[in-house]
Amino acid sequence: MRAIEPWVERPLTEFLGESAARVTLLMTASGQVVAQHGFTRSLDVMSAAALGAGIMAATAELARVMGSRPLDAVVHQGTGLGLYLAAFSTPRGRWIGLVVFGAETSLGLVQLFFARLTQDLERAAPAAEPARQVLAENFEDELNSSLRALFGR
Amino acid sequence: MPLVNFTSREITCKLVFYGPGRCGKTTNLLYIHGRVPEDRRGNMVSLATQSDRTLFFDFLPLELGIISGYTTRFQLYTVPGQVYYNATRRLVLQGADGVVFVADSQARRFDDNLESFRDLQENLLEQGVDIRQLPLVLQYNKQDLPTDLILAPSELDDAFNFRGVPSFPSDALHGSGVFETLKALSSLVLQRLAARPPAP
Numbered sequence: 611m612r613a614i615e616p617w618v619e620r621p622l623t624e625f626l627g628e629s630a631a632r633v634t635l636l637m638t639a640s641g642q643v644v645a646q647h648g649f650t651r652s653l654d655v656m657s658a659a660a661l662g663a664g665i666m667a668a669t670a671e672l673a674r675v676m677g678s679r680p681l682d683a684v685v686h687q688g689t690g691l692g693l694y695l696a697a698f699s700t701p702r703g704r705w706i707g708l709v710v711f712g713a714e715t716s717l718g719l720v721q722l723f724f725a726r727l728t729q730d731l732e733r734a735a736p737a738a739e740p741a742r743q744v745l746a747e748n749f750e751d752e753l754n755s756s757l758r759a760l761f762g763r
Numbered sequence: 764m765p766l767v768n769f770t771s772r773e774i775t776c777k778l779v780f781y782g783p784g785r786c787g788k789t790t791n792l793l794y795i796h797g798r799v800p801e802d803r804r805g806n807m808v809s810l811a812t813q814s815d816r817t818l819f820f821d822f823l824p825l826e827l828g829i830i831s832g833y834t835t836r837f838q839l840y841t842v843p844g845q846v847y848y849n850a851t852r853r854l855v856l857q858g859a860d861g862v863v864f865v866a867d868s869q870a871r872r873f874d875d876n877l878e879s880f881r882d883l884q885e886n887l888l889e890q891g892v893d894i895r896q897l898p899l900v901l902q903y904n905k906q907d908l909p910t911d912l913i914l915a916p917s918e919l920d921d922a923f924n925f926r927g928v929p930s931f932p933s934d935a936l937h938g939s940g941v942f943e944t945l946k947a948l949s950s951l952v953l954q955r956l957a958a959r960p961p962a963p
């Protein structure tokens with residue numbers, strides 16, 4: 611498991627143990643990864659997060675067009691694999707969970723424990739801290755050499 | 764604002780390529796995808812129609828390397844350019860840390876560029892983002908076409924670049940100007956992050 615912020619780890623570990631989900635991804639509404647379990651390559655995680663956020667954004671927009679209240683969850687059920695996507699509020703803003711599950715569990719269990727996960731996250735979130743400096747003043751030299759290396763220049 | 768992980772020291776930025784239909788947004792990403800080593804990029808995700816027009820978005824994650832001690836990643840997105848898909852353009856634009864506006868340099872596409880540029884400003888405003896505050900780079904694509912068919916970069920600058928943001932002539936099909944565009948936008952986005960650090 612990888613989590614951007616340590617306080618996410620415990621609720622997520624409990625969710626994974628109880629729901630028996632195979633893959634779980636927590637992301638912001640714009641598709642930035644917050645925590646993940648089950649992926650091996652970080653770059654694949656980013657693609658899955660972009661697609662998950664896209665689905666939820668399109669679902670929310672569709673609901674708005676239909677004059678409906680926001681639809682907070684989407685389920686895709688295949689033969690051997692199910693996919694549960696749900697948006698929820700946290701003290702850090704709107705997040706989305708993407709859960710992939712197999713025959714060893716059920717949609718009902720995933721939904722049940724996902725609801726508990728969102729409550730646990732709400733409780734676990736620490737108070738916001740003040741802004742902190744990220745980049746050194748001379749970061750541009752490193753940026754330029756990274757880009758040159760990336761493009762083989 | 765870019766997502767910053769202070770614990771694992773990672774920065775992730777969302778960069779969006781915007782512009783009218785068939786201006787070369789996807790071509791920019793395809794060139795980058797083909798040029799960057801496999802271990803530094805993810806698979807390119809394209810949600811396209813059967814005729815290869817972008818339906819929702821193209822997506823390409825890039826790993827830049829370590830900058831100021833932070834592993835830095837860029838998520839490159841394109842929007843669908845056709846007027847019809849404005850709703851999906853708005854969605855892709857959500858949370859963008861920087862935008863490349865790709866203009867089609869052909870003189871006959873001038874009005875399409877103008878409409879798309881206006882549409883970009885409106886969609887940002889709808890999300891409470893003032894385009895003057897967002898890192899923006901202009902790219903004048905298809906500059907390889909015969910000169911009687913296209914507008915010169917200076918003419919396009921006169922029409923679109925009243926804010927004096929970085930602008931680059933390009934031929935995205937062959938890669939000219941693509942690197943410069945990405946470099947300029949990366950720099951603006953990270954400069955903004957350095958000036959306005961996020962809360963941990």
